[in-house]
Amino acid sequence: MAEEEKMPDFSDVQSGTESTAEIVYEVKSGDTLSKIAKQYYGDANAYMTIFEANTDILKNPNLIHPGQKLRIPPK
């Protein structure tokens, strides 16, 4: 009996997005601005760029809540 061909494991795949347009990102549980900055800018230290674009809904860069919709300005 032929052994069923095993498919590779892709669980460690990392993804990211960059755009010339503004992106709207909905905060998920466990997110931090640094994590979001890493995802969109490739640089966790760029979190202040996101904070400054969202001061209408964020008062503290260390405090974001699931469901909040953040504007991610183009890099």
Add this chain to the structure above:
Amino acid sequence: MAPRINSLAIAAIFLGAVLGLNGCKKEAPPPPPPPPPAAAPKVEAPPPAPPAVSVANITLGKAIGSDKKVTATTDTFAKTDTIYAAVETTGSGNAEIKAKWTFHKGDKVADVSESMETVVATGPAVTSFKISKPSGWPPGDYQVDISLGGKSAGVKKFSVK
């Protein structure tokens, strides 16, 4: 007695005259017709709605520039490459762009990664999706399906060698 009759008669005549005058009073003329309504101010037609976002081009590459376009298009990658799919769009408005990456072996398909972004486009834009795998890409055939607003906007096939 005569003077009293005269007074009564005069009073009656006066009263009659007053009533008579009122009775003959012409009906009040109808109110003048209302002035014609002022000409409605000209309402300028709203500007035509900008065209909705649509996908113009999808390219694959190993790197992107500051314009988010791939610097060199390719459909063959090495195990350690970061793989970019640059989606060029035209039009304005909010658009949900999704990139679904899959691995194909024979008739089997494995999900590699899936990303969806809501982009606020104000004109031509480029949105680049990237994937990387620290442990290295298994050699084989892959593809990325790009959809816009839930509808397929294009498929790109590539391989890892």
